[in-house]
Amino acid sequence: MFKHWIEGGPFFMSLVYIMWIIVIVFVVKSVINYFSPKATEKFLLRQSSWILFFGSLAFLTGIFAQMVGFYEAMHVLQEAGDVSPKLIAGGFKVSLLAPLYGFLLLLLSALYWFLYRKIVQKKFTKMH
Numbered sequence: 001m002f003k004h005w006i007e008g009g010p011f012f013m014s015l016v017y018i019m020w021i022i023v024i025v026f027v028v029k030s031v032i033n034y035f036s037p038k039a040t041e042k043f044l045l046r047q048s049s050w051i052l053f054f055g056s057l058a059f060l061t062g063i064f065a066q067m068v069g070f071y072e073a074m075h076v077l078q079e080a081g082d083v084s085p086k087l088i089a090g091g092f093k094v095s096l097l098a099p100l101y102g103f104l105l106l107l108l109s110a111l112y113w114f115l116y117r118k119i120v121q122k123k124f125t126k127m128h
Contacts (some may be wrong), residue, residue, distance in 0.1 A: 007025045008097030011128045012065030012106045023109050026051045028087075030116060031116035041124040055109025062102030 005013045028046050033039045073091055077083055 002098050004101070007094045008046045009069065010035065012061060012068075012098045013116040013119050016058050016065075016098055016105070018062070019054045019096070020101075020105055022054045023051055023058075023105060026054070027112060034116075041120060044120045045117060048113050048120070051116075052113040055106040059102035060098065062099035065098035066095045087104060088095070091110075 005017070026047065030044065030051065033044060033047060069091075073095070075087075
Protein backbone atom coordinates (compact mmCIF):
# COMPACT_ATOMS: atom_id res chain seq x y z
CA MET A 1 0.00 0.00 0.00
CA PHE A 2 2.82 2.41 0.87
CA LYS A 3 4.62 1.36 -2.31
CA HIS A 4 1.49 2.21 -4.33
CA TRP A 5 1.22 5.56 -2.55
CA ILE A 6 4.75 6.47 -3.68
CA GLU A 7 4.43 5.01 -7.20
CA GLY A 8 0.99 6.49 -7.87
CA GLY A 9 2.09 9.95 -6.81
CA PRO A 10 1.86 10.99 -3.17
CA PHE A 11 -0.36 14.02 -3.77
CA PHE A 12 -3.18 12.37 -5.69
CA MET A 13 -2.91 9.04 -3.89
CA SER A 14 -3.19 10.91 -0.57
CA LEU A 15 -6.40 12.50 -1.81
CA VAL A 16 -7.79 9.10 -2.78
CA TYR A 17 -6.73 7.57 0.56
CA ILE A 18 -8.37 10.48 2.44
CA MET A 19 -11.59 9.77 0.57
CA TRP A 20 -11.33 6.11 1.62
CA ILE A 21 -11.13 7.28 5.24
CA ILE A 22 -14.06 9.67 4.79
CA VAL A 23 -16.21 6.92 3.28
CA ILE A 24 -15.31 4.52 6.10
CA VAL A 25 -16.24 7.18 8.69
CA PHE A 26 -19.58 7.82 6.94
CA VAL A 27 -20.29 4.08 6.75
CA VAL A 28 -19.66 3.68 10.49
CA LYS A 29 -21.79 6.76 11.24
CA SER A 30 -24.60 5.50 9.01
CA VAL A 31 -24.69 2.14 10.78
CA ILE A 32 -24.74 3.85 14.20
CA ASN A 33 -27.45 6.28 13.09
CA TYR A 34 -29.52 3.46 11.61
CA PHE A 35 -30.05 2.08 15.10
CA SER A 36 -30.75 5.49 16.61
CA PRO A 37 -34.43 5.92 17.50
CA LYS A 38 -34.26 9.62 16.60
CA ALA A 39 -33.04 9.11 13.01
CA THR A 40 -35.52 9.87 10.25
CA GLU A 41 -35.67 8.18 6.87
CA LYS A 42 -34.76 11.44 5.12
CA PHE A 43 -31.71 11.94 7.34
CA LEU A 44 -30.44 8.38 6.81
CA LEU A 45 -30.90 8.52 3.04
CA ARG A 46 -29.19 11.92 2.82
CA GLN A 47 -26.29 10.61 4.86
CA SER A 48 -25.89 7.63 2.54
CA SER A 49 -25.63 10.01 -0.42
CA TRP A 50 -22.36 11.36 0.99
CA ILE A 51 -20.90 7.86 0.81
CA LEU A 52 -21.69 7.63 -2.90
CA PHE A 53 -20.45 11.19 -3.49
CA PHE A 54 -17.02 10.59 -1.96
CA GLY A 55 -16.71 7.23 -3.72
CA SER A 56 -17.39 8.96 -7.04
CA LEU A 57 -15.04 11.80 -6.19
CA ALA A 58 -12.25 9.32 -5.44
CA PHE A 59 -12.65 7.75 -8.88
CA LEU A 60 -12.74 11.13 -10.62
CA THR A 61 -9.65 12.23 -8.68
CA GLY A 62 -7.88 9.07 -9.84
CA ILE A 63 -8.82 9.74 -13.47
CA PHE A 64 -7.64 13.34 -13.14
CA ALA A 65 -4.36 12.14 -11.62
CA GLN A 66 -3.88 9.79 -14.57
CA MET A 67 -4.51 12.61 -17.06
CA VAL A 68 -2.01 14.88 -15.32
CA GLY A 69 0.52 12.04 -15.30
CA PHE A 70 -0.04 11.35 -19.01
CA TYR A 71 0.41 15.02 -19.83
CA GLU A 72 3.69 15.16 -17.93
CA ALA A 73 4.86 11.87 -19.44
CA MET A 74 4.12 13.02 -22.99
CA HIS A 75 6.13 16.17 -22.37
CA VAL A 76 9.11 14.11 -21.15
CA LEU A 77 8.77 11.67 -24.08
CA GLN A 78 8.70 14.55 -26.53
CA GLU A 79 11.93 15.93 -25.08
CA ALA A 80 13.68 12.56 -24.76
CA GLY A 81 12.94 11.29 -28.24
CA ASP A 82 13.58 7.56 -28.48
CA VAL A 83 12.32 5.75 -25.37
CA SER A 84 12.06 2.04 -24.68
CA PRO A 85 8.55 0.51 -24.93
CA LYS A 86 9.29 -1.30 -21.67
CA LEU A 87 9.73 2.05 -19.93
CA ILE A 88 6.48 3.36 -21.42
CA ALA A 89 4.61 0.22 -20.31
CA GLY A 90 5.94 0.61 -16.77
CA GLY A 91 4.78 4.22 -16.71
CA PHE A 92 1.36 3.23 -18.00
CA LYS A 93 1.05 0.58 -15.29
CA VAL A 94 1.90 3.09 -12.56
CA SER A 95 -0.57 5.61 -14.00
CA LEU A 96 -3.41 3.16 -13.34
CA LEU A 97 -2.88 3.08 -9.56
CA ALA A 98 -4.88 6.17 -8.54
CA PRO A 99 -7.86 5.38 -10.83
CA LEU A 100 -7.79 1.75 -9.66
CA TYR A 101 -7.98 2.67 -5.98
CA GLY A 102 -10.63 5.28 -6.74
CA PHE A 103 -12.67 2.84 -8.83
CA LEU A 104 -12.54 0.20 -6.11
CA LEU A 105 -13.85 2.75 -3.61
CA LEU A 106 -16.59 3.77 -6.04
CA LEU A 107 -17.68 0.14 -6.47
CA LEU A 108 -17.76 -0.52 -2.74
CA SER A 109 -19.47 2.75 -1.86
CA ALA A 110 -22.09 2.32 -4.61
CA LEU A 111 -22.85 -1.20 -3.42
CA TYR A 112 -23.13 -0.02 0.19
CA TRP A 113 -25.24 2.99 -0.86
CA PHE A 114 -27.66 0.80 -2.80
CA LEU A 115 -28.05 -1.84 -0.08
CA TYR A 116 -28.27 0.73 2.72
CA ARG A 117 -31.03 2.66 0.94
CA LYS A 118 -33.05 -0.52 0.47
CA ILE A 119 -32.62 -1.46 4.14
CA VAL A 120 -33.60 2.03 5.33
CA GLN A 121 -36.64 2.14 3.06
CA LYS A 122 -37.71 -1.29 4.26
CA LYS A 123 -37.32 -0.22 7.90
CA PHE A 124 -39.53 2.84 7.48
CA THR A 125 -42.21 1.12 5.39
CA LYS A 126 -42.61 -1.44 8.17
CA MET A 127 -43.08 1.38 10.69
CA HIS A 128 -45.96 2.97 8.75
